[in-house]
Amino acid sequence: MLNLSKMPAMPKERIIYLNGEFKPQSEAKISVLDHGLMYGDGCFDAWTGRNGFIFELDPHLDRLYRSIFSLRLKMHLSKEELRATIVETVKRNALKDFYIKVLVTRGASPEPVIDPRKCGECSVIVFVRPVQTEISEEQKQRGVRVKVLGEKRIDHDTVEPKVKSLNYLHIVLGKLEAWAAGYDEAVFMDVRGNICECPGFNILAVTGNKLYTPQHDILVGITRNSMISMAKEKGMEIEQGSYTLYDFINADEVLITNTVAGVSPVGEIDGYVIGTGKQGPVTKYFGDTYDAWMQSGVRGTQCFPEAWEK
Numbered sequence: 649m650l651n652l653s654k655m656p657a658m659p660k661e662r663i664i665y666l667n668g669e670f671k672p673q674s675e676a677k678i679s680v681l682d683h684g685l686m687y688g689d690g691c692f693d694a695w696t697g698r699n700g701f702i703f704e705l706d707p708h709l710d711r712l713y714r715s716i717f718s719l720r721l722k723m724h725l726s727k728e729e730l731r732a733t734i735v736e737t738v739k740r741n742a743l744k745d746f747y748i749k750v751l752v753t754r755g756a757s758p759e760p761v762i763d764p765r766k767c768g769e770c771s772v773i774v775f776v777r778p779v780q781t782e783i784s785e786e787q788k789q790r791g792v793r794v795k796v797l798g799e800k801r802i803d804h805d806t807v808e809p810k811v812k813s814l815n816y817l818h819i820v821l822g823k824l825e826a827w828a829a830g831y832d833e834a835v836f837m838d839v840r841g842n843i844c845e846c847p848g849f850n851i852l853a854v855t856g857n858k859l860y861t862p863q864h865d866i867l868v869g870i871t872r873n874s875m876i877s878m879a880k881e882k883g884m885e886i887e888q889g890s891y892t893l894y895d896f897i898n899a900d901e902v903l904i905t906n907t908v909a910g911v912s913p914v915g916e917i918d919g920y921v922i923g924t925g926k927q928g929p930v931t932k933y934f935g936d937t938y939d940a941w942m943q944s945g946v947r948g949t950q951c952f953p954e955a956w957e958k
């Protein structure tokens with residue numbers, strides 16, 4: 649349990665880390681010539697935390713540094729320095745349950761033209777905010793309604809989807825397409841017509857004792873990896889491969905996962921009801937286990953060790 653009386657006082661305004669300084673959000677400003685703003689030239693990652701524990705700090709950090717390397721960004725902070733900065737930003741915001749987002753852009757250019765060679769130091773931003781649900785409890789209870797998108801997920805021979813880049817335009821548009829059509833969420837097919845992933849979520853299915861999930865052209869989600877390890881511990885068969893819509897609408901259960909929303913049951917895809925249309929037992933087991941891990945500090949890094957009492 650986190651002893652709240654031993655936590656630091658909460659600041660009046662949210663604190664942001666920006667390029668070497670911790671600032672109140674209203675004072676955290678970035679150049680209009682930043683390549684991240686002008687060209688989506690950068691990458692990001694996101695974490696979540698409960699009871700002061702950052703869940704899977706290092707796997708997300710490793711993924712962020714793989715994105716940084718792939719984009720040839722000249723990052724001046726080492727992984728260890730950024731790790732300490734993230735923990736410090738959580739501490740300064742004195743939040744018990746939180747969401748963290750780190751952005752790394754190529755930095756400011758001298759002119760509003762594309763010349764990545766002329767950018768200065770990378771811009772590094774660390775946001776921490778209270779936890780907010782992306783999928784509501786009501787949606788989780790009744791099962792998330794998912795639309796199959798007309799637009800395909802960007803293929804790895806254009807922009808590698810394993811890179812969590814700032815090029816999220818098709819993901820933004822995918823969400824808008826789903827919401828405009830009255831759905832809760834959406835799923836992209838890949839360019840070959842296989843089920844791929846959702847705008848901001850991975851998608852997995854369960855049939856009998858088998859967990860299966862698309863392998864190609866996805867962001868390899870940390871929550872997806874948690875599902876795979878839970879399924880292994882439960883003695884389930886695990887398969888990563890290529891699946892059509894047919895394979896998913898005929899599954900016993902379908903679930904979508906991400907860092908913010910955790911585990912959410914899918915009730916229907918494009919009008920096809922999945923299983924009973926409600927949360928199935930395996931999805932419930934994954935969701936409950938995930939919540940228990942987060943609350944108790946499994947795979948967690950405690951930001952307030954002085955306030956943590958077992």
Ligand SMILES: Cc1ncc(COP(=O)(O)O)c(C=O)c1O
Binds near residue numbers: 846868870905908
């Ligand atoms: C495109 C995409 N796929 C999948 C995910 C899920 O990844 P994670 O579980 O690491 O949050 C995200 C997370 O934001 C995402 O943006």
